[in-house]
Amino acid sequence: MINTLGSFALSLGIVLAQIPSPTRLTPNSNLALQPIREAQEQQLGLDDRLWGSPGQRGDKQALLTSIDNSLQFLRSSKAAAAYAKYPVPGITLDRVRRSLVRFRQLVVNSNSPEELQAAVAREFVFYQSVGHDRRGTVTFTGYYEPIYQASLTPDETYRYPIYRRPPDFESWQRPHPTRLELEGKDGLQGSTGRLRGLELAWLSDRLEAFLIHIQGSARLQLPDGRIMSVGYAGKTDHPYLSVGRELAKDGKLPLSGLSMPVMIDYFRRYPQELSVYLPRYRPFIFFRDSGGSPAIGSTNVPVTAERSIATDKNLMPPGALAFIRTPLPFPNGRGGMEFRQVSRFVLDQDAGSAIKGPGRVDVFMGTGQLAGDRAGVMKSRGQLYYLLLKE
Incomplete structure (x- = not known):
């Protein structure tokens, strides 16, 4: 990762x-x-x-x-x-x-x-x-490092992008824009603002695109069969927030027994809730094409399971x-x-x-x-x- x-x-x-x-x-x-x-x-x-x-x-x-x-x-x-x-x-x-x-x-x-x-x-x-x-x-x-279906070009299926690090990121005024300000409530507005042209790949599933932000890297299965690896390239300066705890705080899910399958199942049943809870996760993560390399840690070497x-x-x-x-x-x-x-x-x-x-x-x-x-x-x-x- x-x-x-x-x-x-x-x-x-x-x-x-x-x-x-x-x-x-x-x-x-x-x-x-x-x-x-x-x-x-x-x-x-x-x-x-x-x-x-x-x-x-x-x-x-x-x-x-x-x-x-x-x-x-x-x-x-x-x-x-x-x-x-x-x-x-x-x-x-x-x-x-x-x-x-x-x-x-x-x-x-x-x-x-x-x-x-x-x-x-x-x-x-x-x-x-x-x-x-x-x-x-x-x-x-x-x-972990997830594996998701993705495309290098957008279409009706692949709509949700992950983004490269902006070349002028070091000069961005602080506090940085929030996730809501950068990609909009529906996760589709990045191309209308300062992320325009920075799209690295598109996913068909908004939740999967968000989970790459959580994990920091992923392997992407492209339509032609190729595997693309993407890795962490930087983040905005907002603090971490637990989406799961937000769901529990609002009484949507019990905190006891809350797990990844439980949360994913909730968002699959209520996809409209993604527009409510994902914007609450204010940090925004940028990625790079890591050229098929293994997941890389903060020490700039591969990590091992x-x-x-x-x-x-x-x-x-x-x-x-x-x-x-x-x-x-x-x-x-x-x-x-x-x-x-x-x-x-x-x-x-x-x-x-x-x-x-x-x-x-x-x-x-x-x-x-x-x-x-x-x-x-x-x-x-x-x-x-x-x-x-x-x-």
């Missing part, structure tokens, strides 16, 4: 899944990350899925690819600038990079989860996010190796989802306008319908750690 604009689940106001007990952190100033004692590390249970389970392949290569993407970012001038002002003592660009290089070696050479866990405990120290309660509780949500996370980059170390403990949704084989507790190594490679503070993480769930179904119901609590080589 990407430069994600926030999880779909959070935008809907989904009720939290089961809540693991938070770690008791030692109070220490106002820093977002705190080192934890080795005794606590032994309780983390580094049960990752690298080696798979009976009848299932592991995804060691996916983790290695994600590590390599972060190492690419850490060699960039953007990384140097980010770490020059990073506020947590002891977390430097050089240490983050060396930690990733060494961890990669351990993943390649370890033959079992137990062997990897022993090596990690021996060589690394853990920094834990203080969470939203300063006791380590973090809210996890999910985001279930291995890339988005956090507040004013607080968390970009590109760094992290470890999450939280319930994630999985298909239950009966057309629904069930939450299973996971303990997983991830890379911090993205950001989002709704992902603010030390208590928020967005997990990239992948591309397509299943990833969207999982992201749409995901909202759970857990813990977030960063791994750094011992000094």
Whole structure:
């Protein structure tokens, strides 16, 4: 995605899944990350899925690819600038990079989860996010890259455009125009104003066009069979708003049990409501043709399904190796989802306008319908750690 604009689940106001007990952190100033004692590390249970389970392949290569993407970012001038002002003592660009290089070696050479866990405990120290309660509780949500039907030219079917970033956007007066001012109540008035000529592609479904704004990227299936990828190119300066919570606030849907399928079903049954609720989402997102590339995070490298996370980059170390403990949704084989507790190594490679503070993480769930179904119901609590080589 990407430069994600926030999880779909959070935008809907989904009720939290089961809540693991938070770690008791030692109070220490106002820093977002705190080192934890080795005794606590032994309780983390580094049960990752690298080696798979009976009848299932592991995804060691996916983790290695994600590590390599972060190492690419850490060699960039953007990384140097980010770490020059990073506020947590002891977390430097050089240490983050060396930690990733060494961890990669351990993943390649370890033959079992137990062997990897022993090596990690021996060589690394853990920094834990203080969470939203300063006791380590973090809210996890999910985001994904959708696939929609679209056209490069408008017609009676394909009417709803997504737009390129205006060439003069930096000179736009603030506050920026709202979504209502830019595209109108019906979403069709952009060509009559300052967005004229900036159309990148047209979709047949107004809700799908809006969901690309929420997710920050998409793959578009064109009428001739080609696949076009579009990615985030900028946004107006208005704050995030939850459309789902707006529906619940107005009594249109109950907040309890609100999910992506529920909200989509509501708008399918009452399409006239799109003109009521979409304009309330004041931010407007601009896109670029990403040339068929994978979804890209705020670190300018591809994100990997279930291995890339988005956090507040004013607080968390970009590109760094992290470890999450939280319930994630999985298909239950009966057309629904069930939450299973996971303990997983991830890379911090993205950001989002709704992902603010030390208590928020967005997990990239992948591309397509299943990833969207999982992201749409995901909202759970857990813990977030960063791994750094011992000094």
